[in-house]
Amino acid sequence: MMKRYANLDDVSNKKSFIDMKKWNKERRSKVKDLTVNIEQSPDKKMAELLENKTQTSYTWIGHSTFLIQLNGLNILTDPVWALRMGFQKRLTEPGLAIEQLPYIDVVVISHGHYDHLDFPSIRKIKGNPHFFVPTGLKRLFQKKGYQNVTDLNWWESVEHKGISIDFVPAQHWTRRSLTDMNTSHWGGFVFRSGDETHYFVGDTGYFSGFKQIGERFEIDTVYMPIGAYEPEWFMKDSHINPEDSVKAFLELGAKEFVPMHYGAYRLADDTGPEAQERLIQEWDPLQLPKEQLKILLLGETMFK
Incomplete structure (x- = not known):
């Protein structure tokens, strides 16, 4: 029997057919621009x-895909350039064409959902990158060659070419076929090089793991999802x-917040601009330093 993975707080993400019908009915009643x-x-x-x-940089390609340059390495997170996701067309072009990228040294995959793992x-x-994946996914990669x-x-x-790569919890689930639900894990990645620490959260709900991760690492830059949350009773x-996500950022004690996982695919009922607006509306009343919030345009690069 195949191993099935679970969340840190035993939160189940399973939804019933009735839940799906309820969501679809809600979606039909909403008008979104x-x-x-x-x-x-x-x-x-x-x-x-x-x-x-030599210089640290990060570039938002779109959704959860970043090019991170750290300690001379080119790192790609959840590389997805797909122009469709299921029946839906991609809403925005990737910030850079995949052909424009430098040779890639490291690829990390947060989990097996198609909007994060696109062969x-x-x-x-x-290039000839080394792939770092959640336990349970290696066999699929080997099958693909x-x-x-x-x-x-x-x-x-693990240590890899001068950086440390840590796999940390997230609250999510995964499936690529009818029979493989949660047969591989999900999570985020922490990259450490010298006095720099970058945390790619992956795909997650809010959970107690943020406090634990913040206690273990002194995080400089966190790449944090903010989208695909509506309707919230379902998502x-x-x-x-x-x-x-702002609450999680504060619990992590990170220095920079880089939002992601919004604006590329219509995975839920919220839109990219809505997610961005709600983020700013939460940030400003808390009087958090504006320079800590790095909202990127597609294809925008920040050098550190």
């Missing part, structure tokens, strides 16, 4: 990214809303 979307950066640093070997995109990546694969359990850490176990 899908013509206003997250904009592309007018100043893309493609030449600098190709040449950079057609992976096949186009330049990839051998440079390390699978990790929660709280496991909250799996997708954190903007208000709770």
Whole structure:
């Protein structure tokens, strides 16, 4: 019998057929403006990214895909360039074309859902990257012909070419077929190099793990999901809303908040601009420093 994985707080993400019908009925009653979307950066640093070997940078490609340059390594998170997700067209073009990227050294996969693990995109990546995946996914990668694969359990850490990579909990679930629900794990990744620590949260609801992660690591930059939360009675176990993402940021004690997981695919009923607006409406009344919130345009790069 295949092992099935569970959440840290034993939160179940299973929804019934009745729940699905209720959500679909709600969705039909809502009118959303899908013509206003997250904009592309007018100043893309493609030449600098190709040449950079020394400076830390991060570039938002879209959804949960980032190019992170750290300690001379090019790292891709959840690389997905798919122009469709199920029956829905992608709402925004990726910030950079996959052909424009430098050679990639490391790819991390937070979990097996198709909006985070897209093999057609992976096949186009330049270089011979090492893949770091949740336990249970290595076999699928090997079946697809990839051998440079390390699978990790929660709280496991590995050293790779001068950086430490830690796999940490998230509150989510996964499935790629009718029979494989939760047969692989899910989580986030912490990258440590010298005095820099970057935390890619992956896909998650709000949960007690943020406090635990904040106690273990001194986080400089957190890449935090803020979208796909509506309706919240259906989504909250799996997708954190903007208000709770700020709460999680404070519990982590991080220095920079980089929002993600919004604006590319219509996975839920909220829109990208709505998620962004709710994030700002939560941030400003708390009088948090504006320079700590790094809202990126698609394809925008921040150098540190």
